Amino acid sequence: MKEKIGRFMAGRYGNDKLNQFMMAVFLGCAVLNLFVRNAYVSTVLNSWECLLILLVYIRMFSRNISKRYAENQKYLALENRLRRFFGQKRYLMQQRKEYHIYKCPGCKQKIRIPRGKGKISIRCPKCGEEFIKNS
Incomplete structure (x- = not known):
């Protein structure tokens, strides 16, 4: 069979x-x-x-x-x-438990920032634009 x-x-x-x-x-x-x-x-x-x-x-x-x-x-x-x-x-x-994830206002690249650091200046590694966010 x-x-x-x-x-x-x-x-x-x-x-x-x-x-x-x-x-x-x-x-x-x-x-x-x-x-x-x-x-x-x-x-x-x-x-x-x-x-x-x-x-x-x-x-x-x-x-x-x-x-x-x-x-x-x-x-x-x-x-x-x-x-x-x-x-x-x-x-x-x-x-998201340990990091904030922001988008660059210039090129929309996602950037990962550790939580709990207060207000910090972030420089985009792709386009170089600087912006201030709260971590």
């Missing part, structure tokens, strides 16, 4: 990160559908579930490997952009 499945899947795309994401969304819709009492919302969730599972199987059994690979690369690029964006926001929130 294992050999038959192996022969069937030979030359087909298989599973990737985009398929895994779509399966996670499918499972989320299925769990959400258990708690929804509205018939219209339940119908919409059912249609989304059917669409997602159909797309997963179409992508998994596709023989157009280059197209599926390109779709997965676009998804990975988008995921990477989102991870970087939220990672930067998390890093800034961690830095």
